[in-house]
Amino acid sequence: MKRILLFLFFTFSFTMQSQCFDCAKNLGGWNGDATADLKKTSDGIYLAKNGGNFGDWMSIYKYDFNCNLVWKKEIDERSLYISKLVIDSQDNIYVLFTWYNAHNAVGPFPQLFSGLPMYPGLNLLKFDKNGNFVWNRSIGNGADYGMRDIYIHNDIIYITGTFYTGITINNQITLTNTVYTGYYVYHPLLFIAKFDLNGNLKEAKKFGTSNDDYTSSEMDKNGDLYFSRYSSSNSNYTHSDIDKIDTNLNVVWSKEISNNKTKNESFYRPTLLYYNPTNDKLYLWGAFYKLVDILGTIYTDPNTGFYLTQSILSEFNITTGNLERIKQINNSSSLDIPGMDGNSFGNTAYLTEKGNELYIFSSFTGTMTFPNATIKSRTYTSGASVYNNEDLVLFKVNLNNFESEFILKSSGTNYYSQGMSTDAANPILFNGNDLYLTASFQSSPLTINGSVINNNSGNNASDVMFYKYKLDASTATGEIIAENTCFNTLTNFNVNGTFDSITWDFNDPNSSSNSATINNPTHQFSSSGTYHIKVIVNCGTDSQTLEKDITITNAPSINSVNPIYACESISGSGISNSFDTSNINSEIIGNQSNLVVEYFDSNGNALPSPLPNPYTNKNEETIIIRSSFQGNPYCFVETNLKLYTIAKPLAPTTTSTQNFCIQQNVTLNDIAISGQNIKWYDALTNGTLLLNTTSLQNGTTYYASQTINGCQSDRIPVLINIQNTSAPTGNASQTFCSSQNPTLDTIVVSGTVIKWYNASGTLLPNSTPLQDGATYYASQTENSCESPNKLAITVSLINTLPANNYAELFCDDLNDGSEKVNLSDYNSKLISSTSGYTFYYYSTILGAENQLAANQITNFSNYNLVVGDNKIYVRINSNNPCYAIVELKLTLLSKPIISIQDIVPICENNTITIDAGSGSDIYLWSTGATTSSIMVSTPGNFSVTVTNNYSTISCSSIKNFEVRKSNIATITSVETKDWTDKENIITIFASGAGDFEYSIDGIHFQDNNQFSALYSGEYTLHVRDKNGCGTATDEVFLLMYPKYFTPNGDGFNDTWNIKFSDLEINLTVKIFDRYGKLIKELIQNGAWNGTMNEHELAPDDYWFVATRADGKEYKGHFSLKR
Known part of the structure; x- marks a missing residue:
């Protein structure tokens, strides 16, 4: 980067060239947005952002290192926000989401938000490197906000956070705060939860005394965790501390940082912890108001601004927790100090390291002084006063002498000309010599390092800035791609792009060829080891350098693995969901170290690594296992894993419904079934395993399986019917003719396998003669089970039958003069009990008496009634010499006929009379009228109901019709x-x-x-x-025209014109010769005599164009004959 320094009035003003290959983006919608986290992966950057609404919500972005968006995942829900994220060695992403204000949410949970399942409170979601959702875990519905972070060490996920009353993690471990009595009285506890990469909860533990608020956490290279906290129990930030907790969740040490004792007018708050793996030190950024007492040393604010805060950078020994170096940074921030609510928009800084330097990204107002520069923030005017804006600042601290050096600051334009613009730092990270910066900025637009970044927000809300600052502007942003990095093989290289020239340096002087000048060379390295590859790219007069370290190793060895057998999940499918893959990784790796194991299907598609346990196969498949050394994924060896399924046995055979008598008191052992190792359950799947001595319940289905070769079959249902046979049915009083010598067999009763008993319970033969006035008791037997209750029947012996006449009136439903009836439907009207009787129907009483075939009605089930009285004579025979003849009179009555058409026209502005006919008893129109006719003046839908009353019934007809308007066209x-x-x-x-x-x-x-x-x-x-x-x-x-005319003066066809043209107003006709020369123009009914300029034209064909008043043209031709 070029710097031009101008010394004027003892201050330094910097003009910075916008660097080649910088990338500058703004992210966000209308409302405020802020960066939640920024992490580097093997092939790019993950940026997590929280937003308001109206355009852009909470999102996760994947960028390559040139700031090109690879993919974006947006969650369209304002009640969710992202806390932090972390990436494992396979580039899978683990994200902490919070569903806040969900205390009153109604289940079932999880609920889907933009396709992602969420539980109330804190959630842990895993995504693969392409942003595809893998799984979700509920961390618990603790406080809706708080210090929360996530780390991975040795394939264990560490989640840190706070809670008030209690938290239940993954519905497995519950932690409670026993001293919490109210939101405004005490403060939260700290918790740490450990999961493996498959989301299995390993351990969880709480820490603290509920007297402190936690602000930040960090993890070192050994997996030890650090936490910063402060106390405000007496309305004063009395002290702050750092705690160290090891991987076994034991507290290693706790160190007090500051203690303001009784200085109630001031406070200090730690805001961010940062571990530097280069020098193995812990750094803490904190902010204070007026003054702070840090381990006995007083640091004071040199400014007198109301509620401007200054900052402290301190360095600690991670082993002892001792403070080693400290530096006051006077940035005079107007932002609030971030607290335990996790607010990232405040007076804090974000740190990263490169070499022996600590890079710090923060913000300031007013004047800020460095050894190499004095910078000033932008100002704005409100009324007669001038105020400072909050601008971004990037500087670094040399870790040899702990001195600071200014690098760059931001500037911009205020959204409101008389309002403050506040730009706050967000997370930063390095990739090589590229420093990626994020911020929440209100400037509209923001300018940083010469790049202008717009702001999408309204009302002075913030957008997220994403900017790449290059320490070495000559370093190209392209990427060196290397494939096949095994020793003794050709390594393939490539740089994407079009350049004037390219020069490779493979850093392998012992090889036969150490350079190349094409985009995609190959090179065989002379030995294993790490090589620093350098590529110089020339574009015009610019020259840029790409650099990359690659590792050349011998190929690892790979152990073969034994096939895995598992029981089929679905019979005949060849698929099992129970393959045990827990030992595969250890079998593959053996005694080797630093190996990465990957899995692929037979088509080369990547499978999860490690394989899920249990694993579900797609068929009888072969899985390809690939092994490579860490840091060298392009040098690998492969072996195969065979998966075999054991056939699932068929279900046992049995009768699906089995019957038992209630008095048998049967159990599962009594069910008839064929199979091996039978097991009984109370459900088709899952359910409870039942003892074979379980008593059977009526109407209950039991489910049986058999087990063969260690594989259990599907279950087969068996419905149990515990027979509790009811008593037979029949009339309790039955009459018989004494002349038929009736027996128990003569009694009419419904049932199966009838048995008869007398009052004393003695079983009687069915041939027992019936006694007048005697009572007999009948049972029935179903499915070999006799009814415990009996039907009592009292017998009367008579000399005739108790039958009677019956009459009924009908309305003719279709008004067609006939109605079909089934005469047998009236049998029960003629005699109280129809059982044991035979009915015959006759047209005359004489025919019924003498049973004359000529008078018998044989089609009695479809007998046709005519309008008026229909008399039928029914002869009722019993199975004894008794019979009776009764009259069945069925009278068919006509319904009114309404002669109104379906559609009745009415001329516009007229009235019509609609008549439903006369002579009926009741008229009811849809208009409410009750006369036989009505007057109608408006169209619409109408109906009329006409009723004729008879002695016991009324017959009605309904006519629906439409009065439809008609008028002249x-x-x-x-x-x-x-x-x-x-x-x-x-x-x-x-x-x-x-x-x-x-x-x-x-x-x-x-x-x-x-x-x-x-x-x-x-x-x-x-x-x-x-x-x-x-x-x-x-x-x-x-219109039409003559095809020819003969202008020879004989009075016939001497002129040519359009026929009926005199009736066509504004018709014009133009006549042309064969060469297109205009000969004559006719207006309306004009005619042509075959001359031009009073000279006769020669016989020939002529053309015309007739144009009507509406512009339509017709073209034709005719002949002139002489």
């Missing part, structure tokens, strides 16, 4: 196709509410509005309403 247009002798066409277009018919002579009418095969000439058009509401007329002319 309006001829809207007429289309003609003329210029023929007799093939002309007229098409009439008319509008109106009527039903129209059409005519061209006023005599013959048709429904079609088109007339064809017409001669040329004049026509009068008629459109007539079929309902008599009037006729509309119009005139039309069909």
Whole structure:
């Protein structure tokens, strides 16, 4: 980067060239946005952003190192926000989401937000490197906000956070705060939860005394965690501390940082912890107001601004926790100090390291002094006063002497000319010599290092800045791609892009060729090891350098693995969801270290690594296992893993429904079933395993499986019917003719396998003669189970049958003079019990008495009634000599006939009378009228109900009809196709509410509005309403022309003109010779005599163009003959 320094008035003003290959972006919508986290992966950058609404919500972005967006995942829900994220060695992403204000949310949970499942409170979501969702875990519904972070060490996920009353992690471990009594009284506790990479909870533990608020956390290279906290129990930030907790969740040390004792007018708060792996030190950024006492040393604010805060950078020994170096940074920030609520928009800084320097990104107001520069923030005017804006500042601290050096600051334009613009730093990170910066900025736009970044927000809200600052502007942003990095093989290189020239340096002087000048060379390295590859790219006069370290190693060894067998999940599918893959990684790796194991299907598609346990195969498949050393994924070896499924046995065989008598007291052992190792359950899947001595319940389905070769079959249902046979049914009193000598078999009863008993319970033979007045008791047997209850029947012996006459009235439903009935439907009306009787139907009483076949009605099930009385004589025979003859009189009554059409036309502005006919008893119109006729003046839907009353019933008819408006037509247009002798066409277009018919002579009418095969000439058009509401007329002319004329003065065909042109207003005709010369122009009914300028023209063909008033043209030709 070039710097131009101008010394003036003892301050330094910097003009910085916008660097080549910088990238500068703004992210966000209308409301405020802020960066939640920024992390580097093997091939790019993950940026997590929280937003308001109206345009851009909470999102996760994946960028390559040139700031090109690879993918974006947006969650469209304002009640969610992202806390932090972390990436594992396979580039999978683990993100902490918070569903806040969800205390009253109604389940079931999880609920989907933009396709992602969420539980109330804190959630841990895993995504693969392409942003595809993998799984979710509920961390618990603790406080809706707080210090929260996530780390990975040795394939263990560490989640840190705070809670108030209690938190249940993954529905497994519950942590409670026993001293919490209210939100405003005490403060939260700290928790740490450990998961493996498959989301299995390993451990969780709480820390603290509920007297402190936690602000930040960090992890060192050993997996030890550090936490900063402060106390405000007496309305004063009395002290702050750092805690160290090891990987076993034991507290290693706690160190007090500051203690303001009784200095109530001031406070200090730690805001961000940062671990530097280069020098193994812990750094803490903190902010203070007025003064702070840090381990006995007082640091004071040199400014007098109201509620401006200064900052402290301190360095600690991670082993002892001792403070080693400290530096006051006077940035005079106007921002609030971030607290335990996790607010990232405040007076804090974000740190990263490179070499022996600590890079710090923060913000300031007013004047800020460095050894190499004095900088000033922008100002704005409100009224008569001038105020400072909050600008971004990037500087670095040399870790040899702990001195600071200014690098760059931001500037910009205020959204409101008389309002403050506040730009706050967000996370930063390095990739090589590229420093990626994020910020929440209100400037509209923001300018940083010469790059202008717009702001999408309104109302002075913030956007997210994403900017790449290059420490070495000559370093190209392209990427060196290397493939096949095994020793003794060719390594393939490539740089994407088009350049004037390219020069490779493979840093391998012992090889036969150490350079190349093409984009995609190959090189075989002389030995294993790490090589620093350098590429110089030339574009015009610019020269840029790409650099990359690659590792050349021997290929690892790979152990073969034994096939895995598992029981089929679905019989015949060849698929099992129970393959045990827990030992595969250890079998592959053996005693080797630093190996990466990957899995692929037979088509080369990547599978999860490690494989899920249990694993579900897609078929009897072969999985390809690839092994490479860490840091060298392009040098690998492969082996195969075979998965075999053991056939799932068929379900045992049994009868699906099995019956037992209630008195048997049966158990599962009594069910008839064939199979091996039978097991019984109470559900088709899952359910409870039942003991074979379980008592059977009526109507319950039990499910049985069998087990063969260690594989259990599907379950088969068996429905249990515990038979509790009911008593047979029949009339409790039954009468018989004494002359038939009736027995128990004569009694009419419904049931199966009937048994008879007397009052003392003695079983009686069915041939037992019946006694008048005696009572007999019947049981029935179903499925071999006799009914415990019995039917009691009292017998009466008589000499005739107890039958009676019956009469009924009907309305003729269809009003067609007939009605079909089933005469047998009336049997129960003729005698109280129809059981044991036979019914015969006759047209005369004599026929019934003498059982005359000629008078018998044989079609009694479909007997036709006519209007009036229909008398049928029914002979009832019993199975004994007794019989009876009764009269069945069925009277069919006519319904009123309503002679109203379905559609009744009414001419516009007229009235009509609608008559439902006379002579009926009741009339009821839909208008409410009760007369036989009504007057109607408006169209609409109507109905009338007409009723005739008879002695016991009333017969009604309903007529629904529409009164539809009709009127005289309006001829809207007429289309003609003329210029023929007799093939002309007229098409009439008319509008109106009527039903129209059409005519061209006023005599013959048709429904079609088109007339064809017409001669040329004049026509009068008629459109007539079929309902008599009037006729509309119009005139039309069909034109034609003579095909030749003979201007020889004989009085015949001496001139040429358009036929009927005298009827066509504004018609013009132009006549041309064969060469296109205009000969004559005729107006309307003008004629041509074959001359031009009073000279006769020669016989020939001539052409004409006839133009009508509407601009339509017709072209034709004719002959002049002499």
